Amino acid sequence: MKKFIGYFKDFHQGYYNTSLYTIVFLFIGLLIGINYKFDFEDSIIDSYYGRSIRIVFYFLIHGIAFYGVLFLMWAHDKNKVNFSGQFFIKSMIGMLILGTDRAVYPFISDFLISEVPSETYRFYFKVLFNAYGLITIVATLFLVKLIFDQKSGDGFYGIQFRKVEFKPYWLMLAFMVPIIYCATWLPDIVNYYPTYKRVGGVRFAHFYQVKEWVSVFIYETVYLLDFFNTELFFRGFLIIGLSKLMGKNVVLPMVATYAVLHFGKPIGETISSVFGGYILGIIALYSRNIWGGVFLHGGIAFLMEVFAFWNK
Secondary structure (H helix, E strand, O other): OHHHHHHHHHHHOOOOOHHHHHHHHHHHHHHHHHHHHHOHHHHHHHHHOOOOHHHHHHHHHHHHHHHHHHHHHHHHOOOOOOOOHHHHHHHHHHHHHHHHHHHOHHHHHHHHHHHOOHHHHHHHHHHHHHHOHHHHHHHHHHHHHHHHOOOOOOOEOOEOOOOOOOHHHHHHHHHHHHHHHHHOOOHHHHHHOOHHHHOOHHHHHHHHOOOHHHHHHHHHHHHHHHHHHHHHHHHHHHHHHHHHHHHHHHHHHHHHHHHHHOOOOOHHHHHHHHHHHHHHHHHHHHHOOOHHHHHHHHHHHHHHHHHHHHHO
């Protein structure tokens, strides 16, 4: 834990500015407020479900968050943020990858409708929904790595096991256990978790005449795998991959973009993602790996599912 405390001290020393942080977090709060006031993602973007224009919408809303924060940082201190052509190219590619990842999954349905029994369609769809990030995020970022960062010493955007210490992450997760348990009693969380309840797992198990724990195991395993994809993009690419071009300035834009990712979830989870993303971003920036974030993020998600099952 001393190492983590050192990370935070070093990050904020000579960088933290109260007025800048106030402006940035008010901007993030404004984005969150607008979305939940007008139900922007669920009512507007999702009204174009199954159409390619959704890629543009997701590209724009994540881009507004990411570049909006960068603009505020630049306006606050023009000498603090130095842009480069490579940074804009890489970050734009990143926003396109994220927009595609969030919008492409409806096209899976065209394949499933003709290939799987109707009783199992929803389960297969939800499993593939969590698995396709291996293509839209992992595979595409691998190409970006080969083009821009082939000589980087940080592995594949933080996928390296050098000097990874999991004990501090266990302690952080243990500290979160009572908080997570209490959160699973909140009305919005109760209605949303466990996510398994909406995937048709009971019908899947009944159709194939297997125990329901089989469908639970399949879904939850792939569901947790998606958090690896998330960490690789947000803490791997947006932090480790861009930090050599922007230094500490990569953290706050990533936090805003990460908050937008949660717009379809309960508002309490979206707000907490701001603080969680900030903490994990700083840790990734200094540790140069994403495994701590994968462990914490996946562990919290797993506990949310477990406690929600327990409560129900």
